[in-house]
Amino acid sequence: MNRLQKILKARANGIKIPYRAMLASEKTGLPFPALCAVLEKESAGGMNVFGHDPTIYAGAGTVTKEKYLAYKARRGPQGRGGMQGVGPMQLTWYSYQDQADALGGCWKPLPNMIVGARLLKSYWDASHNWITVGTRYNGATSYGVDLAAKVRKWENILS
Secondary structure (H helix, E strand, O other), X not given: OOHHHHHHHHHHOOOOOHHHHHHHHHHHOOOHHHHXXXXXXXXXXXXXXXXXXXOOOOOOOEOOHHHXXXXXXXXXXXXXXXXXXXXXXXXXXXXXXXXXXXXXXXXXHHHXXXXXXXXXXXXXXXXXXXHHHHHHHHOOHHHHHHHHHHHHHHHHHOO
């Protein structure tokens, strides 16, 4: 399956922003099926939304530049005002959000995905195990187990 076919197949199977996801995969080396699996888990296929952690901006809807900058001002440096998942990759930790800002804005899907994909790729390079990757990304072993199953699912869809 060529690149365009994979993008179209990903869109047909629920990935909202497959072209940008492919770009993030290519820029970071994270396999496209793994990125699709994370987007499915984190943001219903890549929706650009705030998360639902029980802290500031919980469920604040679509991430826009204006909302994100207001959130970031409230979050403050080092996240002392509270942190919330942001964007398709649900970047929660302040330094990851700041890294995406340095790439053009955490509120934009592509910089958001590049930062998340870089992190996931570093976990993959250290372990070569999707359960470990997911557990490190989210903190829960159950997340890692589910991620591994979703990566296999996406490998089958995109093969």
